[in-house]
Amino acid sequence: MKALQYPAVGAAPVVLDVPDPEPGPGQVLLKVTAAGVCHSDIAVMSMPAAALRFPLPLTLGHEGAGTVEALGDGATGFALGESVAVYGPWGCGMCHMCAQGKENYCLRAAELQIFPPGLGAPGAIAQYLLVDASRHLVPLGDLDPVRSVPLTDAGLTPYHAIKTSLPKLVGGSTAVVIGAGGLGHVAIQLLRALSPARVVALDVAPEKLELAKEVGAHEALMSDEKAALAVKELTGGRGAEAVFDFVGAPPTVALASACAGVESDVTIVGIGGGSAQVGFGVTPYDAAFRAPYWGTRAELVEVLDLARDGAVSVHVETYSIEEAPRAYERLHAGQVRGRAVILPNG
Ligand code: NAD
Ligand code: ZN
Numbered sequence: 001m002k003a004l005q006y007p008a009v010g011a012a013p014v015v016l017d018v019p020d021p022e023p024g025p026g027q028v029l030l031k032v033t034a035a036g037v038c039h040s041d042i043a044v045m046s047m048p049a050a051a052l053r054f055p056l057p058l059t060l061g062h063e064g065a066g067t068v069e070a071l072g073d074g075a076t077g078f079a080l081g082e083s084v085a086v087y088g089p090w091g092c093g094m095c096h097m098c099a100q101g102k103e104n105y106c107l108r109a110a111e112l113q114i115f116p117p118g119l120g121a122p123g124a125i126a127q128y129l130l131v132d133a134s135r136h137l138v139p140l141g142d143l144d145p146v147r148s149v150p151l152t153d154a155g156l157t158p159y160h161a162i163k164t165s166l167p168k169l170v171g172g173s174t175a176v177v178i179g180a181g182g183l184g185h186v187a188i189q190l191l192r193a194l195s196p197a198r199v200v201a202l203d204v205a206p207e208k209l210e211l212a213k214e215v216g217a218h219e220a221l222m223s224d225e226k227a228a229l230a231v232k233e234l235t236g237g238r239g240a241e242a243v244f245d246f247v248g249a250p251p252t253v254a255l256a257s258a259c260a261g262v263e264s265d266v267t268i269v270g271i272g273g274g275s276a277q278v279g280f281g282v283t284p285y286d287a288a289f290r291a292p293y294w295g296t297r298a299e300l301v302e303v304l305d306l307a308r309d310g311a312v313s314v315h316v317e318t319y320s321i322e323e324a325p326r327a328y329e330r331l332h333a334g335q336v337r338g339r340a341v342i343l344p345n346g
C-alpha cells in the first residue's frame with residue numbers, strides 16, 4: 001500500500017510503498033477514507049533525534065477515518081464496511097485515567113510504549129490503518145468522513161480545552177482564541193455553540209482573520225504588540241474570562257497572559273515552546289493556567305454529535321496521497337485555510 005512516511009530526522013515526508021498491514025488478535029483494519037494534517041506533525045519533524053520517543057520511519061497522520069476492512073480474532077463491535085473515526089490518544093485501557101475514558105492522560109502509555117497512530121504507531125496517511133482495539137473507534141454514521149476527520153483532533157482538542165472553562169463563559173464574558181488555523185477555527189465555532197461569550201480571534205494572517213469572522217468570531221484582530229491592549233479595551237479593562245492559545249510560542253503565551261482577567265482560564269494548547277510566568281502580582285488574581293492534551297473518547301462522541309447537529313463544520317482542503325507532501329509544505333507556510341485532509345484511496 002501507499003503511505004506517507006517521515007523517513008529520518010530532518011528529512012521531508014515521502015510517499016512510499018510499504019507492506020499491507022494485517023490485523024492481529026483484537027485489532028481492526030481500516031481502509032482509510034480521510035486523514036487530517038496537523039501542525040503537531042511539523043513539530044515532530046522538527047525534533048532532534050534525542051527528543052524522539054519512537055523509531056523512524058514513521059507513517060504520519062493522527063487524524064483518521066475509514067471503513068472497517070477486516071477484524072482480527074476476537075475484535076467485535078463493528079461490521080465490515082462500517083464508517084468510523086479513530087480516537088487517537090491510545091492508552092492502556094486499564095489505569096485510573098483510562099478507567100475514566102481519559103486515555104489521553106493514560107498513566108502507563110509511555111512505560112508500555114503505547115503510541116497514537118501517526119505519533120509513534122503507523123499513522124492514517126496510508127491506504128490502510130491498523131487500529132489496536134475496537135474501543136478506539138467511534139461510528140461516523142452518515143457524517144461525511146472528509147469533513148469529520150479533523151474533528152478527531154482539531155475538534156476534540158479545543159472541545160476538551162473549552163469544556164473545562166464553560167462555567168466562566170457566562171453572559172457578558174469574553175473568550176480569546178489565538179491562532180485561527182486548524183484547531184482555532186473549530187474552537188471559535190465550539191465557543192459560539194456552547195457559550196454566550198463574545199469571541200475575539202487573534203492571528204497574524206489577514207486570510208485567517210477573515211476565516212475567523214466567517215466561522216463566527218465577533219472580533220478578529222491582528223496578533224501584534226497592540227492586541228492585548230485591544231482586548232483590554234474591548235472588555236472595559238477587565239481582560240478575558242478565558243484565553244485559548246493555539247500557537248503556544250513565547251510571544252503568544254505572553255499575549256495570552258496579558259489578555260487574561262481576574263479568575264480567568266489561560267489554556268495553552270499550541271506546542272510552540274512557550275511557557276507562562278505565574279505568580280502573585282505577576283498574573284491576575286486567581287487566574288488558572290493549563291496545558292491540556294487532546295481529549296477523551298466520550299468528548300469525541302460529543303464533538304461528532306455537535307457536527308451532526310450542524311453546530312461545527314470544518315473547512316477542509318483535500319489532497320491525494322501523492323500530493324500529501326505539498327499539504328505539509330502549505331501548512332508549514334501558513335497557507336492552509338482550515339484543515340488539510342488527505343484522501344489516501346482517492
Ligand atoms: P495551524 O498551522 O493550522 O494553525 C496555527 C495558526 O496560528 C495559523 O492560522 C497561524 O496563522 C496562526 N499563528 C501563527 N503565529 C501566530 C501568532 N504569533 N499569533 C497569532 N496567531 C498565529 O496549526 P494547528 O494544526 O491548528 O495546531 C495549532 C497548535 O496546536 C500547534 O502548535 C499544534 O502542534 C498544537 N496541537 C496541540 C494539541 C494538544 O493536544 N495540546 C493537539 C493538536 C495540536
Ligand atoms: Zn494533532
Ligand code: ZN
Nearest residue numbers: 092095098106
Ligand atoms: Zn492507561
